[in-house]
Amino acid sequence: MLLSIALLLVGSSIGWNLYAEYTTTDGQERGLLVAQTKVVDKNLEHQLTATNHALDSIRHDLPALAAEQDGMASVTHRLEVMRGAMPTTRAITIFDANGTLLARSPDKFVGENFSDREYFQLAHRGQDPARLYVAQPFLAKTGEYVLNVSKVLLDEHGAFAGAILASLGPEYFYTLLQSVLYAPDMRATLMHGGGKVIFAAPSPKENDSEESAAAPDPLFLQHLKDGQATSLSGAVAPFSDTDRLMAWHTIQPAAVPMDTPLLVGISREVPALFDSWRLAVFVQGGLFVMLALTSTLGLFFRQRRQMEDARLLAAQDTKRRQAEESLRESEENLAITLDSIGDAVIATDAAGRVTRMNPTAERLSGWTLSQARNHKLAEVFQIVNAQSRETVPDPVEQVLTQGTVVGIANHTVLLARNGQEYQIADSAAPIRNAAGEILGVVLVFSDVTEKYQAEVERHRLESQLRQAHKMEAIGTLAGGIAHDFNNILAIIFGYNDLAILEKDPATRRHHLEELRAAATRARDLVQQILAFSHKAEQQRQPLQISSIIKEALKLLRASIPTTIEIRQHIASSGLVLADPTQVHQIIMNLCANAYYAMREAGGILAVTLTEEAIGPGEYGYAGLAPGNYLKLEVSDTGCGMDAKTREKMFEPYFTTKKTGEGTGLGLAVVHGIVKSHHGHITVSSEPGKGTSFHVYLPLTAQQAAPLAEKLLPPERKGKGERVLFVDDEIQIRGMVEALLSTNGYQVTSCADGKQAWEIFLENPKHYDVIVTDMTMPAMNGAELAQKILALRPHPPVILCTGQSDLINGEKALAMGISAYLNKPVPSDTLLGSIRVALDEAGKGNVAAKT
Incomplete structure (x- = not known):
């Protein structure tokens, strides 16, 4: 009867704990989602405020700049300076009252009419100089979506004179949205007040344009209808068809009057959110079943043993009373000592079976002394590595084998009988008699979970x-x-102009050397950044x-x-x-x-x-x-x-x-x-x-690893070898063609990887070496190198890059690329690398033939 009541209480406790954990997880996650939306709100408030101030500053200075002698050149220069100070801004543009582009940074599309564009029409219809007009996400001529915000320009009579526009690039928004995602199943979406998606992280498999064109999310519409700054709801997300918990937040900075708000939505998949909880249900349920079976069997054997002990006691009553009295006193003294220790203590006999546990050990292991006595320590004291979850060797077995004190490694977890886990630190030592024989082992361990967490x-x-x-x-x-x-x-610019005008060769060379020194300074500054x-x-x-x-x-x-x-x-x-x-x-x-x-x-x-x-x-x-x-x-x-x-x-x-x-x-x-x-x-x-x-x-006595130094050959000139050169910058192609041709090479140049691949396919054995840029439209340099090396493994490929997150020197060499050069590449370095690649390829071909 008592056992049934105890099991009922334990089962009820497990159920209540699981329910409490479920509600706690749900509540914490809702709070986290709301907090992340406010992080986005705060960052976008700073960004929009800075953009609004910048546009106001340009609008204020525009009349004075236009009145200067060089007119629009001063305006364009001011736009260039302001854009350079705003890394997230792709372009700043000024339109007249008819929508004609007057000035822009970068300086493109001047004179074209954009009156049909939404960002111009919003300003034209609104004509509120204090308001920041936010247009729907727009696919720019550069092939990427930008967020356009504009302000009204008025003439001296207060009439509409045009608009000033800032086009905000996607990188800032992608980075901001990605930074608030703390779990792989999360999604963050920035939406226009009109219902279109501006940016999302992570990006969906389809193009952003398809997602932007989709019907507005019902939760988004409900959030707008409620009129609250923040709302929480659980429903089916519009793009993933899985149950999600979603938080919406309206972004409308008090310092920036906007014609329409922006909204951020952050969500998590509900199944992923409760994965650990479902696992806990199975684990704790299984442990409860094991507890019930073990308790029942333990009770049965204990009652049987008590009956046998009663028969023995009748025959040896006098002798046992004396022995028990002596044993009781010893046990009491030992129990008092062990119960006073704050750490957990478990003692075993020479066979590794549990003989004693103090209350702290009972609490941490989930076993009482009566349940654990005569069980192998590994049954009671289950320990695993916190990271790999592999079972840690039994410290008692180690002590019995080695005969010395043994400690366990860091990151060790004790799996209690009730499913609780504790991070522990422990040591085990042998118990010896006067003759030095091992009678058992004492294990002392402590709960360091809070310290570890x-x-x-x-x-x-x-x-x-x-x-x-x-x-x-x-x-x-x-x-x-x-x-x-x-x-x-x-x-x-200055020394370049001087060199163009200078007729004296010595002076011209001096100007060019100064120009090269300035370019080297620019390269070093980029590398430092x-x-x-x-x-x-x-x-x-x-x-x-x-x-x-x-x-x-x-x-x-x-x-x-x-x-x-x-x-x-x-x-x-x-x-x-x-x-x-x-x-x-x-x-x-x-x-x-x-x-x-x-x-x-x-x-x-x-x-x-x-x-x-x-x-x-x-x-x-x-x-x-x-x-x-x-x-x-x-x-x-x-x-x-x-x-x-x-x-x-x-x-x-x-x-x-x-x-x-x-x-x-x-x-x-x-x-x-x-x-x-x-x-x-x-x-x-x-x-x-x-x-x-x-x-x-x-300080450390270790020595820094020496850098491998790759020497370039003294002879850098070509011997008529055929070079396939690929770069999307026309000026770089022209410069390299002239450099290589002057130094004895035959050069074929291409504007992108796709064009180079098509030319290579026409005659794969025609080219002796391929030199390619990394970042190019249609096909990047790494993809081109892989295709060429798959078709013809032996031609050397040299990869040049200004800066790429997709590849580095180690990855390039692992792909079979001969050399990896960082732009800007000095002429001597390029010529030397080509010569080394050709010479090494020649040695490899000779070795393959022999």
Whole structure:
């Protein structure tokens, strides 16, 4: 009877827990979906506000620019400058009252009439100068969908004089929508108030144009009808035909009057959402059945044993009373001791069968001592690897075999009898008698689940903080980078014009050398930007911090005003075991903080790198082990910090900056990176006396892996070999044709991969080497190389790229490509690579024939 009641209570408890888990999962997911829609709302509010301000600024300056001597040229230049400062904007366009295009950046389609386009008609009908008119998603002549927003232009009499238009490209929206998806079954959709899809992530299998043309989602229509800012509903999604939980949110910034709102919808598949819950139902149900069977059998054998014990007690009553009294006292003392221990304790005999458990072990394992006694430890103490779910070797068996203390590895999970899982740490030791014989094993373990989960969550949040601040830092540096790039372009244009006009060969050569030096500066700046913005996590490796500091300071010098002097003192070339991207981020974040503190009055930004030996007991509060450390110091002569600010400076989202100038993630990210590298960071600062940060990173004795150096041959000229050259840029094709022809090659050039493939098919054995660009319309360079090598394996293929996320040097070589070159490719490098590829192909052909 009691057993039935206990099983009923256990079954009821399991059912109630499963129901509670179901409702909790549903509630949490609804909250997460609503939160993600608000993340999109906040980001789009910033984007639309910035675009609105930019259009207002151009509209305000337009009369003065048009009145200048060069007229529309000044207007076009202003559009170019504004577009360069707005990375998400594809084009800025000005129309007159009849819809004729007056000026545009990029400078195309001037003089054409666009009065039939919706974005012009909205402005023409509305004629409200304060309103931002948002058109339906539009397929531009570039072959991609853009979001067009426009504002009205009025003449001096207040009459309609035209419109100014900003065309927002898809990359920003795709990235924003993709960033709020935290599960593979999620979908995010940005819709126009008129009911058309603007962008979706992930993109559907069909073209966006087909999705945009589909009937509006009923949930979208219901959301508009309700008039609420946010709504939640579960129904069939319009594009996937699976049950989904969907959140809609209306985006209409208060600071930007819009003629129609934007709406964002984020959803999850309901089946995927409750996968783990359904698994828990099966697992806990199975365990309950096992519990019922085991309990029934255990009760049966226990009653049988009690009957046998009663018969023995009748015959040996006196002797057993004395033995039991002695045993009772011993058991009581042992039980008191074990019950007082906070860790779980299980003892076994020499055969590995359970003899004792304290209450903590009973709670964690789900077995009582009476249930577990005489069972093998592996039946009671089931442990698996948290990641692979493979069974961990029985520690008691290991102790009995080895005769020594044994500990289990990290990431070990205890599977309790009721289905609960605990992350544990434990050790097992042999129990010996006076003669040294092993009588059994004692196993001591503790529940470290909360500590383990906290550590996992900390690593996840630190990763998000690092990436978020990296993107913030890129935005901060964008203006300075654009300034430096414009200076480089001015040098290139200037010396090019001088070279064209110059008749003296020596002077002309000087002008061309200066032009080439400016182009090299531009290439180096692009490589620095790409290296900093790289998102992927990298493996830690022996790293020379001094070289990263120098590269970072070059990038900073292009980004901060000359009123701030940069001083550096690099006194160490030591190595640390670190991620280069994260170290770069430490330097950039600390220097960016120093710049902010001095941006008004100017000052000195000093960066110092030295080595320091830390002895036992020093910095013990920071957990630093004794040894040699690299000390990075970043100091400024800015406004400094008071004690209250110093206390909170490493807290996420704490900032002293104004709204829109920073997220407060910078120092939190730096602190997380330093701690993950087993280092420490300190700060000294007082109001009016500047600030100095000190970062300590442990030095490593490992040596940096040497870079393989590929030498180019001294002889680079051709011997009449036939080259198939492929690039979609006509100027590059012309330049390379002239270069190769001058150096003894016969060149056939093509504008894209498809055209090159068709020409190659006409006579596959005609060409000795193929040189192709990577990013091209119709067929990219990697696809062309695969087709050529599949048809004819031996011709060398050289792949050139400006920047591609689809391929890198390692992937290219694995495909059988002979060389992988990053643009811009110097002439000597191109000629040398072609010569090496041809020479190596010749050796391979000779070896194959012999």
